[in-house]
Amino acid sequence: MIKFCLNGRWIEEADLTPDTTVLRYLRTRKSLTGTKEGCGSGDCGACSVLLGEKQAGKWVYKAINGCITFLAQLHGKSVITIDALADGRSLHPAQQAMVDYHGSQCGFCTPGIIMSLAALHQNVEGEQPSEHQILDALSGNLCRCTGYRPIIDAARNMNEYPDVANVGIWQPEEQLSGEIHNAGTEAERRTRNLRKKKEQSWVVENEAQLKDLLAEHPDARMVAGATDLALEVTQFNKSINKLVSIGAIESLKTIEVTDDKVTFGGAATYAEIEETLTTHYPEFSALLDRLGSRQVRNNGTLGGNVGNASPIGDTPPVLIALGAELELVSKHTHRWLPIDQFFLDYKQTALQSGEYIRAIRVPRLQANQTLKVFKISKRIEDDISAVLAAFVVTSEDGIIKDVRTGFGGMAGIPKAACNVERALVGKPLSEVSFMNAANELPNDFTPLSDVRATAEYRIQVAKGLMRKCALELLEPEKISRIEQVHSAALNPNDVLTAVSGSDKQGEAYHA
DSSP states (O other): OEEEEETTEEEEEOSSOTTOBHHHIIIIISOOTTSOOOSSSSSSOTTEEEEEEEETTEEEEEEEEGGGOBGGGGTTOEEEOGGGSSBTTBOOHHHHHHHHTTOOSSOSSHHHHHHHHHHHHHHHTTSOOOHHHHHHHHTTOOOSSSOHHHHHHHHHTGGGSOOOOOHHHHSOOHHHHHHTTTSSOHHHHHTOEEEETTEEEEEOOSHHHHHHHHHHOTTOEEESSOTTTTHHHHTTOOOOSEEEEOTTOGGGSOEEEOSSEEEEETTOBHHHHHHHHHHHOHHHHHHHTTSSOHHHHHHOBHHHHHHTTOTTOSHHHHHHHHTOEEEEEOSSOEEEEEGGGTEEETTEESOOTTOEEEEEEEEOOOTTEEEEEEEEOSSSSSOOOSEEEEEEEEEETTEEEEEEEEEESSSSSOBOOHHHHHHHTTSBSSHHHHHHHHTTHHHHOOOOOOSSOOHHHHHHHHHHHHHHHHHHHHOTTSOOSHHHHHHHTOOHHHHHHHHHOTTOOGGGGOO
C-alpha cells in the first residue's frame, strides 16, 4: 500500500499494477480528466501536474509529466491537478491570466500550460519571473494552435492577480504528512507497495532495504525519475512486473564538493544538480538547458541517464570526457569503476546482479583545463541528440598536453575518440591541429544511419564540432552558439553573422 496526497486529500492505493502511470490513474481511476493525454512520451506537456515534496517544513512544488511518471513514485508526496487549482469560483493567477491575455483556443494543451505556469508562480513567490524563467517553464509545453505570444504575455502578468487561498491543497495536513514515512515497523515499511496478482512494486526508503530487495529480486527494474523507463510502457506497450522506486532514498540524492572532485548521488535529479554544475562545470550546466524540458529535468536523474546506457544519452559523453567514476554497490559488493568501462555494448553495462549506481564522482577542472560540450539536434531544446561531443583540453604555453573526449550518437555506446586524442597530444593549440585530428574520426567510429541522421552526416558534423572546439578555445569571447545569440539580443545582421560564420563554412558553427 502506498499513501500520497491528491488535491489536498490523503489517499491510499494498493491493488494496481506496478507500471500504472500517474496519467492513467488520474483519468481512469479518479475521473480527473482535466489532465490530458497527448504524446505519451513526455514531449508535449499536456499531462503536466504539480508534484510536491516537503522541504524544511514546507511543501515545494514542481511540474512533471504525468504520462511518464509511475504511481509508485508518489508515495509520501503531494499531487495537484488542474481540476483543483482554482479556489471555488476564484481562478488561480495562471488561469486568470490565460483567460485575460487570450492564451487558450482549443484548450487541449491549456491545462498542462497552466500547471507549468502555476509551478513558476508558486516558486518565484510573488516576484516577477524573468524572461528566462518563463521560457524555461514553458519549454516542455507544446502549444498546438494558439501561438506562444499570448501565453508568454499571460506568464508575464500573473502577478497582477491576487493569489488563491486554497491552503489545504498547497500545504496538506502537517500531522498526517509527517507520519507517512515513519509509521509502522521496519517490516511494514518495507512492504509498502502496489500489487496486482504476481506483479509488484516496492517503495524503498533506505539503501539497506534496496540492497536486500535487489538481492532477493535481481530482475526488478529500478526507477528514480522514470523519464526513459516509462516509455517502455507508454510507447512500446511492454509490462513491468517488478518495479523498485528509489526516489525516497535521501543518501542517493546527496551532492558533495571537495577540492579535487564533485560527487553526485545517483538519484539526484537534473534540477537538483543544476546549481552545482553552473558553479563548477558551466558548459555541462548549459547542456542541461537542452536536456529534455523543465518537467523532465524535475524528475529525471543523472544516475538514471547513465544506467540507461543509451548511445544518445546526453550526460555520459560529458562524464567520459571528465574522467568520472561510478560507485557501484550491492548487498555483497562495493566498487568504483571508471565510466568509460561501464558501457559494454548497446544497452549493456558492467552492472552485476543486484548492483545499483550509488554515486558519480567527477574530477574538478584544473586551471589549465577547459571543458567544451556541443549538442546537435533538430530542435534547440527538448530534443534527442544526433551527435553530442565533449572535450576536456589541457594546455600549457600554447601546447596541448592532454585531451579527453566523449561522443554520443557515433556508436552503439557513448565512448571516447582514442585516435583523435592521440593525434592532438603534443600539438599546438590551433585550428589546424584540431582539423588534422578530426581526420581520425572514421578510425574511431562507424556510426549508423537512422531517423535522426545519416552515418555520413554524423562524421561530417563531428568534424565540424572539432573545428568549433578549436575556435572557441582560441577565441573564447566570440559568439558562436545560438543560445549566445538569443541572450545577446543582437540585430538580425549580427545574428546571421554569428550563427552562420563569416566564412560560410557549414556545420562547424551550428550547435
